[in-house]
Every structure is written in structure tokens, then in C-alpha cells.
Amino acid sequence: xxxxxxxxxxxxxxxxxxxxxxxxxxxxxxxxxxxxxxxxxxxxxxxxxxxxxxxxxxxxxxxxxxxxxxxxxxxxxxxxxxxxxxxxxxxxxxxxxxxxxxxxxxxxxxxxxxxxxxxxxxxxxxxxxxxxxxxxxxxxxxxxxxxxxxxxxxxxxxxxxxxxxxxxxxxxxxxxxxxxxxxxxxxxxxxxxxxxxxxxxxxxxxxxxxxxxxxxxxxxxxxxxxxxxxxxxxxxxxxxxxxxxxxxxxxxxxxxxxxxxxxxxxxxxxxxxxxxxxxxxxxxxxxxxxxxxxxxxxxxxxxxxxxxxxxxxxxxxxxxxxxxxxxxxxxxxxxxxxxxxxxxxxxxxxxxxxxxxxxxxxxxxxxxxxxxxxxxxxxxxxxxxxxxxxxxxxxxxxxxxxxxxxxxxxxxxxxxxxxxxxxxxxxxxxxxxxxxxxxxxxxxxxxxxxxxxxxxxxxxxxxxxxxxxxxxxxxxxxxxxxxxxxxxxxxxxxxxxxxxxxxxxxxxxxxxxxxxxxxxxxxxxxxxxxxxxxxxxxxxxxxxxxxxxxxxxxxxxx
Amino acid sequence: xxxxxxxxxxxxxxxxxxxxxxxxxxxxxxxxxxxxxxxxxxxxxxxxxxxxxxxxxxxxxxxxxxxxxxxxxxxxxxxxxxxxxxxxxxxxxxxxxxxxxxxxxxxxxxxxxxxxxxxxxxxxxxxxxxxxxxx
Numbered sequence: 001x002x003x004x005x006x007x008x009x010x011x012x013x014x015x016x017x018x019x020x021x022x023x024x025x026x027x028x029x030x031x032x033x034x035x036x037x038x039x040x041x042x043x044x045x046x047x048x049x050x051x052x053x054x055x056x057x058x059x060x061x062x063x064x065x066x067x068x069x070x071x072x073x074x075x076x077x078x079x080x081x082x083x084x085x086x087x088x089x090x091x092x093x094x095x096x097x098x099x100x101x102x103x104x105x106x107x108x109x110x111x112x113x114x115x116x117x118x119x120x121x122x123x124x125x126x127x128x129x130x131x132x133x134x135x136x137x138x139x140x141x142x143x144x145x146x147x148x149x150x151x152x153x154x155x156x157x158x159x160x161x162x163x164x165x166x167x168x169x170x171x172x173x174x175x176x177x178x179x180x181x182x183x184x185x186x187x188x189x190x191x192x193x194x195x196x197x198x199x200x201x202x203x204x205x206x207x208x209x210x211x212x213x214x215x216x217x218x219x220x221x222x223x224x225x226x227x228x229x230x231x232x233x234x235x236x237x238x239x240x241x242x243x244x245x246x247x248x249x250x251x252x253x254x255x256x257x258x259x260x261x262x263x264x265x266x267x268x269x270x271x272x273x274x275x276x277x278x279x280x281x282x283x284x285x286x287x288x289x290x291x292x293x294x295x296x297x298x299x300x301x302x303x304x305x306x307x308x309x310x311x312x313x314x315x316x317x318x319x320x321x322x323x324x325x326x327x328x329x330x331x332x333x334x335x336x337x338x339x340x341x342x343x344x345x346x347x348x349x350x351x352x353x354x355x356x357x358x359x360x361x362x363x364x365x366x367x368x369x370x371x372x373x374x375x376x377x378x379x380x381x382x383x384x385x386x387x388x389x390x391x392x393x394x395x396x397x398x399x400x401x402x403x404x405x406x407x408x409x410x411x412x413x414x415x416x417x418x419x420x421x422x423x424x425x426x427x428x429x430x431x432x433x434x435x436x437x438x439x440x441x442x443x444x445x446x447x448x449x450x451x452x453x454x455x456x457x458x459x460x461x462x463x464x465x466x467x468x469x470x471x472x473x474x475x476x477x478x479x480x481x482x483x484x485x486x487x488x489x490x491x492x493x494x495x496x497x498x499x500x501x502x503x504x505x506x507x508x509x510x511x512x513x514x515x516x517x518x519x520x521x522x523x524x525x526x527x528x529x530x531x532x533x534x535x536x537x538x539x540x541x542x543x544x545x546x547x548x549x550x551x552x553x554x555x556x557x558x
Numbered sequence: 559x560x561x562x563x564x565x566x567x568x569x570x571x572x573x574x575x576x577x578x579x580x581x582x583x584x585x586x587x588x589x590x591x592x593x594x595x596x597x598x599x600x601x602x603x604x605x606x607x608x609x610x611x612x613x614x615x616x617x618x619x620x621x622x623x624x625x626x627x628x629x630x631x632x633x634x635x636x637x638x639x640x641x642x643x644x645x646x647x648x649x650x651x652x653x654x655x656x657x658x659x660x661x662x663x664x665x666x667x668x669x670x671x672x673x674x675x676x677x678x679x680x681x682x683x684x685x686x687x688x689x690x691x692x693x
Binding site for chain 2: 119131135138209256339340372448451456458459477480553555558
């Protein structure tokens with residue numbers, strides 16, 4: 001962007017400035033630290049100038065919004081036409097409790113739904129399984145059968161709202177429940193919109209809700225992608241997630257690298273199935289963390305878009321521009337919040353949300369101040385939603401597209417993120433790809449190392465955590481949400497009633513048909529839908545998978 | 559009398575909760591502090607944890623839970639240890655645990671509960687002071 005003579009003149013001027021101006025200043029007022037780094041440990045220089053982005057080519061590396069390589073954003077108008085979807089991740093107690101919370105949030109200006117399931121659902125168990133004891137409705141909503149999904153969406157028009165479901169091993173089952181519930185509302189599967197997370201690779205790496213070994217997990221994921229490409233055209237078939245990788249303690253670079261490496265694995269698996277890349281790639285979506293280091297996060301999102309566009313066009317030969325676009329959801333960093341002085345979490349979340357928006361996110365969840373203590377109260381979640389509304393409607397950050405483009409620092413950091421992430425991706429590919437790397441424990445241990453390093457830095461006060469290792473004061477406890485112990489009893493009673501009322505002969509038949517299909521090579525989605533329709537439980541369906549494909553056991557690395 | 563053997567600690571993840579960042583950081587910190595550490599890995603039932611603790615002859619079990627199921631799972635582990643006559647194994651725990659739950663957990667036999675923001679040093683210090691080889 002700059003000619004050679006201009007850069008040389010700037011370098012010369014910088015050297016003069018360092019000798020004549022800077023040196024004096026450092027002597028009279030030394031800097032507070034020897035080195036400055038991002039929260040991920042990337043070095044940050046004192047000053048950035050055109051010298052740092054001398055190789056940047058505007059058309060090649062940035063381009064225009066809505067155009068390859070999408071560094072500046074995926075839409076030509078970005079938030080001027082429509083702000084991001086405000087999508088609060090919610091789920092608590094029974095389906096009735098969560099239905100009430102959904103309606104409350106929609107009344108208060110939320111624009112999309114996002115379901116948090118309790119652990120038994122996440123892991124493919126029913127609420128009355130011995131492993132579910134103590135977990136029912138605690139960390140999300142209990143969904144055992146279609147009946148619960150029907151209650152969850154009672155009075156919520158499924159043709160008007162899009163829904164994201166954080167669900168992985170049993171993603172196909174929950175999608176099937178969603179399809180059948182919509183059908184019962186008179187909404188065709190061609191019309192429904194939303195997302196299933198459905199990203200098992202990051203489960204093995206970080207979030208750790210797993211059920212089957214990697215290979216059969218991948219088969220079911222490809223089944224859902226293939227099925228939706230034909231039958232549920234508006235559905236985002238996967239949300240390739242860096243969020244949990246980051247929460248597990250990774251650096252921003254690792255989050256970026258492992259997420260894209262996972263994405264490449266899914267694309268390759270679909271291509272290997274015989275699908276045309278442009279048939280499914282437009283429905284792939286991503287999910288990133290918004291951590292507290294403001295500029296690093298913005299650079300991460302911009303680098304992610306550019307890298308994905310290049311991979312899709314150059315490596316996979318995608319021709320549809322929609323296949324090149326990296327669309328993403330963002331959640332502010334749960335792991336950046338502190339139990340101490342919890343009101344400070346509002347401030348952290350607000351900065352993180354702003355980074356996500358300046359980075360061009362398509363949808364956003366803002367954490368509530370009390371989520372480090374329990375599921376959020378109505379008051380806390382309202383403040384979190386209002387944080388987004390203030391950002392969208394008061395601060396003016398939406399007025400222009402990608403406002404930090406051209407910043408010497410942000411562009412240099414964007415390049416750096418890309419370069420460092422490519423190093424990881426190359427290394428993973430040299431190992432034989434992400435599945436091979438996971439089997440070696442490579443990404444898991446890289447993250448564990450980073451998490452440990454970070455914790456030691458906090459311990460030694462190399463990094464400040466306000467209220468934890470600095471500015472420590474007592475804070476009166478905030479009021480937190482308690483899940484009524486009755487939830488477990490009520491949920492199990494409903495489950496037993498469903499089991500009694502349904503046609504058990506039909507359920508058995510449908511499960512048997514699913515088992516046959518699983519043993520063969522057919523796409524499993526139609527079979528799962530038929531099981532769900534007869535009110536087969538999530539555990540009955542997942543038990544078929546566990547029986548046919550075996551279980552994945554945590555290697556327990558630390 | 560021979561030399562005192564090293565303190566053996568099992569870090570365990572009971573239930574279906576998958577949040578293992580804290581458990582793994584603690585396991586590593588205790589190992590680096592000179593303890594023998596065994597990590598169970600995820601998704602262990604209280605029965606599995608107790609069986610492993612007895613088989614591995616540990617001096618203490620550190621339980622980690624971030625899903626809200628601690629109110630059932632932590633006391634259940636203590637109860638099973640008692641049933642097995644192994645209640646000299648010290649049980650401590652941590653995770654997303656509301657302050658008001660801590661007295662109840664202690665009453666149930668959980669010796670100490672660590673909440674988010676606790677420094678590694680403090681946990682190591684507590685372990686050094688409170689856990690001794692059982693025999």
C-alpha cells in the first residue's frame with residue numbers, strides 16, 4: 001500500500017525518533033514492563049507504523065466487504081442494514097421453565113434463541129439414568145423426548161425465529177426433535193432456520209461431551225450435513241467452534257488454528273462422501289470466543305475470515321462465494337469472569353462484546369454477571385442483553401464497516417494471527433490431520449500447557465485479574481438462581497408418562513430399523529426422525545449408537 | 559519405620575460434567591509440588607471413583623464439578639467411602655459452588671471446598687497441611 005521510498009523514509013524517521021525523542025523519555029519515565037504481550041503471549045510493540053504493514057496489498061488481503069477474501073466482513077452493508085442477532089444462550093430446569101425464559105427474552109428484544117441443555121441430554125442420557133443423578137435441569141434444560149421439545153416451543157412460532165442448539169454427540173437427535181416439533185406447528189423443514197453445534201472434533205479437544213469414537217462421530221456429522229443440504233436448506237448444519245477450545249485455556253492463535261483445522265476435516269469428510277463442496281459449504285458456520293484482549297480478538301476474527309476464504313477457494317475449489325464466507329457466532333469469555341466482585345463482569349463482558357462487533361460477528365451471546373456462580377437470574381440476563389442493545393443502538397460502532405481496518409497495529413496483528421495459526425495447521429496436517437492429532441493428544445496437551453501457564457501467571461501476578469490478585473476487597477454475595485430440587489422429580493415423572501403412553505411396539509421397530517441402518521452405510525437422519533416421532537427417548541437412540549459404534553473414553557491427560 | 563511415602567492424591571471428575579480445565583490444572587500443580595497425582599479422566603460415577611481411590615490406595619480425593627451437581631455427587635463419594643471403610647481418605651472439592659452450599663458440603667464430610675479465583679499456591683499449601691500418608 002506504500003511505495004518503497006516512502007517506507008524507507010518512514011524507517012529513517014523512526015530511527016531518528018527513537019534516538020532523539022524516545023531515548024530521553026525512557027530515561028526520565030521508564031516503561032512499566034520490559035515486554036508487553038497480548039493475553040495469549042504474542043509480543044506487542046511500542047508503536048506500529050506503515051513499516052509493519054509494508055507488504056499489505058489492499059485488494060489481495062483486505063478487499064471490500066461482501067467480497068473475497070472477506071477480511072472486512074461478509075456483507076456489503078454489515079450492521080448498517082441489520083445488526084447482529086442477539087442470541088442469549090439459555091436453558092434451565094424443565095422445558096416449561098425454559099419456555100418461560102425464552103418468552104421473557106424475546107419480549108425484551110432478543111432476536112434469536114439459543115438452547116442450553118443439561119448434561120444428561122448433552123451426553124445422550126435420560127433424566128432417570130443413574131449417571132444423571134444430581135444433574136437434572138442444573139446446567140441447562142432437560143430434554144428426554146419429543147414431548148419436552150414440544151413444550152419448549154409452545155407458543156413460539158418456529159417459522160419466525162431461528163434457534164441455535166448447543167448439542168454435539170446427539171445433535172442429530174435434537175435436530176430431528178426440532179424438525180418434528182416444527183412439523184406439528186405446521187412449519188415445513190424447508191422453512192426452519194437455526195444451527196446445531198454438531199462439532200465433535202472440538203469435543204475431543206476441549207469441551208469433552210463425547211459419546212462415540214472420532215470416526216463414527218464424523219460419519220453421523222456428515223449424515224446430518226448431507227441430509228440438511230437436501231431437506232433442511234436453511235439450517236446451519238454445524239457450528240465449528242473455537243469457543244470451548246479457548247475456554248479450556250488455549251491461546252487466541254490455538255483457538256483460531258484448531259478451529260480452522262477442524263473445519264478443514266469436516267469439509268474433506270463431506271467431499272470424501274461424494275458431495276460437491278458448493279452443495280454444503282454455504283451452511284457451515286463458526287463460533288468463536290470473545291476474550292478480554294481487545295485488539296487480539298478483533299485480529300483473530302479478521303484473520304479467520306481471510307484464511308477460510310482462501311482455503312475454500314484455493315484448496316477445495318469452491319465456486320460459490322457463499323462457500324468462501326466464514327459466518328460466525330460469538331460468545332463473550334466465560335473464563336474471563338470472576339466470582340470475586342461479580343459486578344465487574346458486566347464491564348468485562350461489554351468490552352468483549354465490542355471486540356466481537358468490531359470483528360464483524362453475525363450473532364452474539366453476552367454472559368451474565370453471575371454465570372461464574374450459577375445459571376443467570378432474570379435480572380442478570382437482562383443486563384447482559386441490554387449490553388448488546390447499548391452497543392448496537394447507542395455507541396455508534398455500527399455506523400461504518402470494519403472501522404479498525406488500516407490501523408497499523410490491527411493489520412499487523414491480523415497478519416501475525418494468520419501466520420502463527422498456519423504454523424499450527426501445517427503441523428497438524430503433517431501429523432496426518434486433526435483426528436490423528438487428537439489421537440496423539442496433541443491439541444489437548446497444547447491447550448493444557450497454555451492453561452497451566454496462564455494460571456501460574458495469575459498466581460505470580462504477572463497478569464492482573466482485578467478482584468482476584470489485585471484490588472482485592474470483600475463483596476457481599478449476589479443473589480443467585482437455584483434450580484428447584486422438584487425439577488428432577490417432575491422431569492422423571494413426565495418421562496415415565498411418555499414411556500407409558502407411546503406405542504412401545506412401534507418404538508422398538510423404529511429403533512431396530514435405526515440399528516440396521518447404523519450397521520450399514522445409509523444416511524441415519526431419516527431413521528432418527530422416525531424414532532423421535534414415536535417418542536423414542538434420547539437415551540434409547542444413543543444406546544443404539546453406543547452399541548453399534550462403541551464408546552469413547554477420556555484418556556485423562558493432564 | 560521406613561521413610562514416609564509420598565502423599566498420593568486422586569483428582570476426579572464425577573458425573574457428566576465435561577469442564578476439566580480446573581481439574582487438570584490442579585492435577586498438574588499438585589504433581590509439580592511433589593505429590594503423586596492420579597487423574598481419573600471425565601465422566602466417572604461416584605462408585606467408580608471410590609473403587610479407584612481404594613485400589614490406588616490414595617490419601618485424598620479432590621473432586622471437581624462445575625455443573626451444579628456437586629450437592630449430590632460430593633456427599634455421595636464420602637458416603638460410599640464410609641461404606642467401604644475407607645473414610646480415612648480425605649475428600650476435598652472445587653468448582654462452581656455457591657457460597658451457601660459450602661457449609662452443607664462440609665457437614666457432609668467434604669473437608670475443604672475451593673471456588674473460582676483460588677490461587678494454586680493456596681491449594682498446595684492446604685494439601686500440605688491437611689493431607690498425610692494414611693499409614
